Amino acid sequence: MAREWDAAGYxxxxxxxxxxxxxxxxxxxxxxxxxxxxxxxxxxRVTELLLERLPGGTVLAVDASEAMVEAARRRFAGEPRVxxxxxxxxxxxxxxxxxxxxxxxxxxxxxDHDRLFARLAGALRPGGRLVAQxxxxxxxxxxxxxxxxxxxxxxxxxxxxxxxxDKNYADPRTTRERLExxxxxEVRTWLHDEAATFGSVExxxxxxxxxxxxxxxxxxxxxxxxxFALAVAQEITxxxxxxxxxxxxxxxxxxxxx
Ligand SMILES: C[S@@+](CC[C@H](N)C(=O)[O-])C[C@H]1O[C@@H](n2cnc3c(N)ncnc32)[C@H](O)[C@@H]1O
Numbered sequence: 107m108a109r110e111w112d113a114a115g116y117x118x119x120x121x122x123x124x125x126x127x128x129x130x131x132x133x134x135x136x137x138x139x140x141x142x143x144x145x146x147x148x149x150x151r152v153t154e155l156l157l158e159r160l161p162g163g164t165v166l167a168v169d170a171s172e173a174m175v176e177a178a179r180r181r182f183a184g185e186p187r188v189x190x191x192x193x194x195x196x197x198x199x200x201x202x203x204x205x206x207x208x209x210x211x212x213x214x215x216x217x218d219h220d221r222l223f224a225r226l227a228g229a230l231r232p233g234g235r236l237v238a239q240x241x242x243x244x245x246x247x248x249x250x251x252x253x254x255x256x257x258x259x260x261x262x263x264x265x266x267x268x269x270x271x272d273k274n275y276a277d278p279r280t281t282r283e284r285l286e287x288x289x290x291x292e293v294r295t296w297l298h299d300e301a302a303t304f305g306s307v308e309x310x311x312x313x314x315x316x317x318x319x320x321x322x323x324x325x326x327x328x329x330x331x332x333x334f335a336l337a338v339a340q341e342i343t344x345x346x347x348x349x350x351x352x353x354x355x356x357x358x359x360x361x362x363x364x
Contacts, residue, residue: 108194108215109272109324113173115316117149122302123317126355127152127210130239131159133359139163140205143229145195145238146170146212150178150188156208157188166204170194196221203231207238214241214356217274219281223288230362236290242297242356243277249318249351252341257322262334265325272321276356290360300353310349311339318351 131152139162144153147167157165167182167190169175175192182188193199196218207226216222226236250273257266276284278295285293304310315323315335323331343349 108170109321111148111171111174111320112316113149113171113177115312116174117151117177119313119316120148120151122300122353123148123211124151124155126239126300128155130210130237130357131155131208134159134206134208134235134237136160136163136206141202142166142206142208143168143200143204145198145207145209145226146215147178147190148174148211150181150190152210153178153188154181157185160187163187164189166191166200168193168195168198195225198225198229200229203234204229205231205234207234207236209236209238209240212240213238213358214245214274214276215272219274219276219284220288223285223290227289227362232362232364234362236285236358236360236362238358239355240358241273241275242281242354243275244297244352245273245275245354245356246318246351247354248342248345249314249338252338252345253319253322255341256334256337259337262326262330262337265330266322269325275354278356281356281358285358285360289363291363293360294358296357297354298357300355302351302353304349304351307339307343307349308336310342310351311336313351314338 136159142165144167147153147169153167164187167178178190282293282295
């Protein structure tokens with residue numbers, strides 16, 4: 107199962123992801139009565155926007171994190187059109203195939219995209235659509251560089267022995283090929299920039315700790331987590347004085363072959 111998340115922190119700090127999710131939803135053409143699956147629903151902020159677009163439809167919201175699933179269940183308590191399930195997308199199973207798989211800010215946390223896309227194809231009815239966005243090639247390159255620098259420091263080095271990067275920022279061409287191999291057609295994949303600026307280094311550090319560096323912080327003792335995130339934020343900002351994350355989003359539109 108994938109790692110745990112700080113659901114309360116994510117709920118509070120995920121305005122950028124919610125904004126991007128809303129923009130992805132704008133490009134989905136919906137009748138309003140579809141059965142949709144939100145793959146990696148988090149606390150359900152974007153799921154809620156998806157539900158608004160489906161007044162006669164249903165949403166199966168899936169996430170691997172227990173804390174995220176609990177938060178999403180609280181959000182949709184008493185809403186019969188949403189079911190929240192704790193599942194790993196790499197072994198996703200659905201009772202009934204859905205018309206739409208929707209996913210934002212999730213696929214880059216999953217290493218095996220071949221297997222992921224095969225499971226998503228299996229969850230869709232023939233002709234059903236996949237509309238998604240995640241971190242793509244070059245995503246937050248400043249943060250990646252800064253994190254490596256800080257991991258190498260004497261203070262932290264010992265905690266990262268054998269560390270393997272926990273993100274998968276795929277490029278559009280490889281992603282298209284993988285989707286076609288998994289049984290998708292009419293595949294469109296493209297990148298766009300979405301830089302996010304923060305009010306201060308401390309604000310950036312808090313965001314990093316909650317949204318970006320969770321896998322790193324798990325390796326550190328409690329007392330070293332804050333200092334690590336702050337050091338990464340300082341290193342990012344040192345590049346040109348701006349507490350900025352140079353986000354690059356990978357967009358995916360595809361149809362499961364009929
Ligand atoms: C950054 S959050 C995105 C949440 C929401 N979609 C949004 O846009 O705000 C990434 C989510 O992906 C989930 N996730 C990561 N790997 C997963 C996996 N293998 N299966 C299911 N969920 C996974 C995490 O638990 C986390 O809730």
